Amino acid sequence: GAVVSQHPSWVICKSGTSVKIECRSLDFQATTMFWYRQFPKQSLMLMATSNEGSKATYEQGVEKDKFLINHASLTLSTLTVTSAHPEDSSFYICSARTGRAGGETQYFGPGTRLLVL
């Protein structure tokens, strides 16, 4: 149980284009999903927290107009990197938690590696 999928696993795009990444909880309802970014040999940095049906809460320094997050259902959240630039190249990982009592545990997706040329 508690499986989170992410699609695509790999994406290469040209500078200036937009890229959408999907995060799905396959066998549970995720009231809260999180988006992280991880640069090589670094820790995971939280970008935003999204709750189903409401606007995402972005961490300080993360541009909300550049990283659009939509959490339209209890099993799907999307991250769109708009007008991507080479410095946006990174490993993007989502996670989800159930929101039930005792549901502090976050389950991570496999990640999406983005390369912007």
Next chain:
Amino acid sequence: GENVEQHPSTLSVQEGDSAVIKCTYSDSASNYFPWYKQELGKRPQLIIDIRSNVGEKKDQRIAVTLNKTAKHFSLHITETQPEDSAVYFCAASNQRDDYKLSFGAGTTVTVRA
């Protein structure tokens, strides 16, 4: 916000020896402390977690201890094996902040055969 510090950044141990990783946190409201193992290019995988109402938890070769007063928690891996080689992250979270995770910087563990 929460600040989690993790030490050491790298750790090399002989197979069969123990490995210990230590973390400190700053927010006294934090009450959930998971540990994740991440292999290169893969997702972080939860290996053990502890809640603030418990001082110690063990799962086979892995144990975690928590000292709320000192605001630090530690991961102990006994009888290390080559497959334990990975990057380990500690994290802290609390209900007030929707259990969002603040991660430590990570520890690269290498188990020498």
